Amino acid sequence: MRRWSDLVFDNPGPFDSIVDLSTPHRTTRSRPQSTPSVEVTNTRSFQMFFAPRPSSIRLCRASAALALGGVMLAGAVQAAVVPPGVQLAAKQELVRNNGTEVETLDPNVAESVPANTVARDLFEGLTATRSDGETVPGVAEKWEMKDPTTWVFHLRKNAKWSNGEPVVAADFVYGSQRLVDPKTASPYATTYGMFLLNGTDIVAGKKPVASLGVSALDPYTVEIKTPYPVPFLPDLMSNTNFGPVNKAGVDKYGHDWTKPGKLISNGAFMLKDWQVNNRLVLAKNPQYWNAANVQLNQVTYLPVEDENTDVDLYKSGGDDWVNQLPSGTFARYKQEYPNEMRAAPMLGLRYYSFNNKDPLLKDVRVRQALSMVIDRDILAQRVTADGQIPAYGVIVKGVKGADVSAYDWASWPMAKRVDEAKKLLAEAGVKPGTKLQFVTNTSEYHKKMAIFAASEWKTKLGLDTEIQAMEFKVLLKKRHDGDYQIARNGWVADYNDASTFLTLVQCGSEQNDNQACNPKADALMRQASNSTDPATRQTLQTEAAKVAMEDYPMLPLLQYTLVRLVKSYVGGYSTKNPMDHYRSEDMYIIKH
Structure with a gap:
């Protein structure tokens, strides 16, 4: 197992004050399917959006190697840890905004961060992720590595489904097989199937x-x-996509098995109510093996995409947990709510997908030009203004298994970058006035970023951009269908290894929305997978990332920093969680 040990910041600056915030710690509305398109051709007024350059981050991690044949034993009972002297509120209910409506509650099919957030409450895998980011025992109370490619997990005998039936090994076998079964059509089938023997061939219908x-x-x-050797397998197994599924429930209800009154779960909570585009309510699962240490009796997830609406709800007492602050508001809300500000760096990448099969964007010179002129420093400092770090590659800082790399031109003066970009467009036959089509979701945060990108392309290259905002579920489908030209995208690590980011540029991966494939980079990824030497593996994965990005399949923008407000009476929240994986069973409400 690996544990996050500390966060060290190389340069003093505005971002330090964000991460040092360590103070202890209803109304919804439906949204239209989409909003009208916005064509950006005059960007002078956009400059009014702008107002600290984030320092660089070094994420240090201590790791303990598990010797062959060694056994990982379960530690102390995991769940909400209430400090001595803290009085709990009589009403243990949490209301939090989840950022959007979930696309599914099926753990094998869940793809988005919001869907997986809820899945972690409903389902528990062999292992789990605690609020401080540490991997801890889940249904498996201990495990061992028999040889470099064989692991054995021993289940606790008191784990039960919400209907009272025991959770057994066959439930994990069924869940894993269902994940890679082509009939399931899981967006994670290839991404996760590659870690299981024969998984890739099964997804392809060959076995x-x-x-x-x-x-x-x-x-x-x-x-x-x-x-091949997967040294981080216990971390990987904390993702509920690998978790158990109750076969009897799926067989009985078919596609309706995830609806209230039908969903059988094994996590700390069970589904109580689900009103699409309104709220999703979970109730404490009395059958959960560790129910005695779960404090919350109810968790309500709100699907509010508009960040300003989210903050308004928070101010009025409509929710206890803001999903993400509106861009450019960090300083104001830090001053207004100093004891409720929660901010921390994440292993995540904000980027734009290029449709590499589009008639205009299939020319690598066009993709390179569009990437070169985006001023990521201004984007980070004045548009999002919440401590994020400019990114010029697919690998972000703090990720194990590869080194961070950037384009050579990243250090050039912007004027030189613009001149080179203009030459590339001219060579590709792209003239000023050419129109770009951009799709994003209805979040004001992302729309503001899109408007900034459109202004860069207009003022520096003479290109016009039509921005279309839509519901997040619609955006997901458009990306997967290749029904777009440029699309807003983002990725948060599922485990701390470079391979989770390389899947974004891997040939044939469901998470590669760019419709791109670099055979040389793919070959390097396969070599890295088969290597048992950590240093060789890191070198190969670093080279794979560089080779893939030389094709400009995507436009990396920023490394995530999550900035949100959480009520001071919500206990159990930690800012040492680089993947934003929080379980409600670790939370509690303090008397207030």
């Missing part, structure tokens, strides 16, 4: 589902075989 390297040695022992 039967039963050949997957996940088996039940007995009712309470799961064996997992991998096609």
Whole structure:
């Protein structure tokens, strides 16, 4: 297992004050499917949006190597840890905004951050992620690595489904097989299937589902075989996409098995109510093996995309947890709510997807030109203004297994970058006045970023951009269908290894929305996967990232920093969580 040890900042600056915020710590409305398009051709007024350059981050991590045959034993009971002397409120209910409506509650199919956030409350995998980012025992109370490609997980015998039935090894076998089964059409089938023996071939329809390297040695022992060494497998298993699924419930209800009254879950909570575009309510699961240490009785998720509406709800008492502050408001709300500001860097990348098959964007010179002229420093300092770091590659700072790299031109003066970009467009036959089509979701945060990008392309290259905002679920489908030219995108690590980011540029990956493929980069990724030497693996993955990005399949923008407001009476929230994986079972409401 690996544990986040500390966060060290190389240069003093505005961002330090964000991360040092360590103070202890209803109404909704429906939204239209989309909003009218906005064509950006005159950007002079956009300059009024602008008003600290973030310091660089070094994320240090201590790791403990698990020797072959060694056993990882369960530590103390995991769940909400209430400090001595803290009095709990009589009403243990949490209301938090989840940023958008979830696309599904099926853990095998869940793709977005909001959907997986809810899935972590409803389902528990072999392992879990605590609020401080540490991987801890889940349904498995201990595990061991038999050899570099064989792991054995021992299940706790008191784990139960919400209907009272025991959670057994066969439930994990079924869940894993269902994940890679082509019939399920999981967006994560290839992304996660590659870590399981025969997974990739099963997804491609070349081998039967039963050949997957996940088996039940007995009712309470799961064996997992991998096609190559996966040293971070316990971390990986905390993702509920790998978790157990109740086969009887799926067989009985079919596609309706995730609806209230039908969903059978094994996590700390169970589904109580789900009103699409209104609220999703979870109730404490009395059958959960650690229910005695779960403090919250109810959790309500709101699907509010508009950040200003979210903050208004927070101010009026409509929710206890803002999903993300509106861009440019950090300084104001830090002063207004100093004890409720929560901010921390994340292993995440904000980027724009280029449709590499589009008639205009299939020319790499056009993609390079569009990337070169975006001033990421201004974007970070004056548009988002919340401590994010400019990004020029697919690998972000703090990720293990690869080095951060950037384009050579990243250090050029902007005037030189613009001149080169103009030459590239001229060589590609693209003239000023050419129109670009950009799709994003209805979030004001993302629309403001899109308007900034459009202004850069207009003022520096003479290109016009039509921005179309739509509901997040619609944006997801457009990206996967390749029904776009340029699209807003983002990725938060599922585990701390470079391979989670390389999947964004990997040939054939469901998470590669760019419709791009670089065979040389893919070959390097495969070599890295088969290497048992950490240094060699890191070198190969670093080179793979550089080779892939030389094709400009995507436009990296910023490394995430999540800035939100959380009521001071919400206990259990930690800013040492680089992947933003929070379980409600770790939370509690303090008397106030």
